[in-house]
Amino acid sequence: MAKREVNMLTNLLTKLLKIDYPIIQAPMAGGITTSKLVAAVSNNGALGMIGAGYLSPTQLQEQIREVKELTSKCFGVNLFVPNDFQVMEDEIDKASKLLHKFQAQLNIENEQSVIPNKDDAFEEYNEQIKVIMEEKVPICSFTFGVPSIEIISQLKQHGIILIGTATSVVEAKAIEKLGMDAVVVQGSEAGGHRGNFISNHEESLVGLMSLIPQVSDHVSIPVIAAGGIMDGRGLLASLSLGAKAVQMGTAFLTCEESGAHPVHKEAILQAKDEDTIFTRAFSGKWARGIQNKFTTEMQKLEADILPFPVQNTFTQSIRKASSSQNNKDFMSLWSGQSPTLAKNETVEMLIQRIIKHAEKG
Incomplete structure (x- = not known):
């Protein structure tokens, strides 16, 4: 009986990704997806993913090679697609002054943030693409947008399976039209940054259980469900609505192998169901996380928050100091909407x- 049930969990997508179970570990950037976590997920029949959004090409290459030493199974890499951004000098001055009071509370002195360079971001992204091809990574997913036709063509020529991230039907259809192999549909319950790139923030807040069947009816590529899924109930519900797999972030974040800060893990394990909010405070891009002192105070200053990735750069010292001081008041405590279902356990x-x-x- 058990064997037959497990077979019900296999489909064309699990075969394509060469995994035993329709479970993908969300590629959480910022050090959470350690080589140990990624390898443990893949070694236990699911798909481990490196969150490479903030990694340099050299760091990415090093981590890919580390993971290869820890597993012979399939794993993937996720990249942030760079976006154009504009910011005025007076906006930068105002935002910097607003952050000074938080820096003072953390004893950060003489902080001088460098404004990110758009050309550098695109160059680094292109170098990351080269690393993925050189290292023969079998799967690559994208967030915050879609890769160019040229990049898709290059990756396809190397036999790499491509996965896009969508928050709406229109975004999912755009991903399919580009020739990508599967789409992660991110419901509003998901923790961390929103993956919208066509729909605006308000339009992209469709709940996962509404989003799965709507996307499934409009695209023929496999749908991967993401947002608040923490256990077998969420997996079965997603599959019954038309998804071929689930992508889980918060559930893996609190695992022993995760690189998340202990304070971050504990905040999720102690959180109540109503404790998560959407905020732009840390990065300039909407993201779901557990409310704290920083997000509460920055809510009053919403109009002065800089766009991503400028705000992300300007709050980096605050997040870093807060982490080193074990102070949850100024940390980005990303979490999905089901924190009460999180457990401290191994990936296995x-x-x-x-x-x-x-x-x-």
Whole structure:
């Protein structure tokens, strides 16, 4: 009986990704997706993903090689697609002054933030693409936008499976039209940054259980469900609505192998269901996380928050100092909407628990 049930969890997507179970570990950037975490996920029958959004090409290459030493199974890399941004000098001065009071509370002195360079961002992104091809990474996913036709063509020529991220039907259709192989549909319940790139923030806040069947009815590529899924119930619900797999972030974030700060993990483990909010305070891009002192105070200053990635650069010292001081008041505590279902356990325990739950129905 159990064997037949597990077979119900296999489909064309699990075969394409060469995984035993329709579970993908969300590629959380910023050090959470350690080589140990990615390898553990892949070694236990799911798909491990490196969150490379903030990695330099050299750092990415090093981590890919580390993961290869820890697993012979399939794994992937996720990249942020660079976006154009404009910011005025007076806006920068005003935003910098607003952040001074937070820096003072953390004893940060003489902080001078360098404004990100758009050309540098695109150059680094192109170098990351080269690393992925050189290292023969089998799977590459994208967030904050879609790659160019030229990049898609290059990656396809190297036999790399491509996955886009969408928050609406129109975005999912755009991803399919570009020839990508699968689409992650990100419901409003998802933790961390929103992946919208056509729809604006308000339009992109469709709940996952509404989004899955609508996208499934409009695209023929496999749909991967993301947003608030923590156990076998979420997996089965997603599959029954038309998804071929789930992508889980918060559930893996609190695992032992995760590189998330202990304060971050504890904040999720202690959180209540109503504790998460959307904020632009840390990065300039809407993201879901646990409310704290910084997000509360920055809510009053919403109009003065700089666009991504400028705001992200300007708050870097605050986040870093807060982490080193074990101070949750100024950390970006990203979390999905189901924190009460999070557990402190190993990757193996989490995956086995999900599968056993799904087998029982």
